[in-house]
Amino acid sequence: MDRVLALQGVHNFRDYGGYAVAGGGRLKRGVLWRSGQHHGATDNDLKAIAALGLTAVFDLRSNRERTSHPCRRPAGFVAQIHHAADPAAVSAPHVAAAQTARQRTPEGTRESLRRNYGSIAFRPELQAMTARLIATAAAGEGPSLVNCMAGKDRTGIAVAMLQLAAGVHRDDVIEDYLLTNTAGDVEARILAGMETIRAVTGQADEASMRVLMGVEAEYLEAAFAAIEDKHGSLDAYLEQTLGADADMRERLREALVE
Numbered sequence: 479m480d481r482v483l484a485l486q487g488v489h490n491f492r493d494y495g496g497y498a499v500a501g502g503g504r505l506k507r508g509v510l511w512r513s514g515q516h517h518g519a520t521d522n523d524l525k526a527i528a529a530l531g532l533t534a535v536f537d538l539r540s541n542r543e544r545t546s547h548p549c550r551r552p553a554g555f556v557a558q559i560h561h562a563a564d565p566a567a568v569s570a571p572h573v574a575a576a577q578t579a580r581q582r583t584p585e586g587t588r589e590s591l592r593r594n595y596g597s598i599a600f601r602p603e604l605q606a607m608t609a610r611l612i613a614t615a616a617a618g619e620g621p622s623l624v625n626c627m628a629g630k631d632r633t634g635i636a637v638a639m640l641q642l643a644a645g646v647h648r649d650d651v652i653e654d655y656l657l658t659n660t661a662g663d664v665e666a667r668i669l670a671g672m673e674t675i676r677a678v679t680g681q682a683d684e685a686s687m688r689v690l691m692g693v694e695a696e697y698l699e700a701a702f703a704a705i706e707d708k709h710g711s712l713d714a715y716l717e718q719t720l721g722a723d724a725d726m727r728e729r730l731r732e733a734l735v736e
Contacts (some may be wrong), residue, residue, distance in 0.1 A: 487518035498586030499645035514629035618733030
């Protein structure tokens with residue numbers, strides 16, 4: 479767990495570099511970061527974040543999420559902050575799953591999440607931000623951070639696509655995705671997420687909410703399967719939808735692989 483940045487008020491903050499890539503080498507460490515929202519960042523958290531030297535932040539949350547839970551930033555923060563266009567579906571995937579009245583059991587909640595993952599990769603605003611994340615990483619201009627509300631669903635898709643474009647093996651992509659379940663202070667992350675879910679949906683079943691705050695390999699596999707069904711392959715999706723053609727992928731490797 480050396481890739482996890484232990485913070486008090488920002489959860490699921492971790493380095494998603496370091497994985498082996500096809501053709502040799504590994505993604506650099508210290509340049510690719512992912513996390514949940516920064517609304518609850520403490521002053522010490524902000525100092526730790528400032529020390530990362532971030533040059534770009536990709537906030538995948540909706541306008542409503544950013545307004546209700548504005549991010550705290552370090553003093554003198556100069557990173558370029560990219561905001562997603564407001565989506566047609568304004569809720570985070572795990573919150574959307576909680577809003578479905580019949581999804582009040584743990585298994586029903588898992589079913590709802592699997593269903594949401596079947597469409598998440600086709601959200602236009604997420605596609606646009608993921609394409610921008612990949613292009614920015616390929617430019618090699620410094621460390622970047624991608625975040626959403628919980629740092630697991632929308633962030634999970636964006637991170638997976640960048641890793642795949644850079645040549646990380648699919649099994650390692652899934653392994654990184656699953657670190658949400660163990661990274662940092664897991665109980666604090668779950669409780670913070672449950673508070674947000676209760677405020678938005680009124681959902682009160684703790685067992686179901688704990689499912690909402692976790693991830694399973696089958697969720698990401700559901701997204702991959704939907705992409706392959708629509709585009710024929712993940713590579714075709716990367717090229718046709720995210721602009722990660724052979725030239726872009728080579729530049730991505732040049733910038734990120736050591």
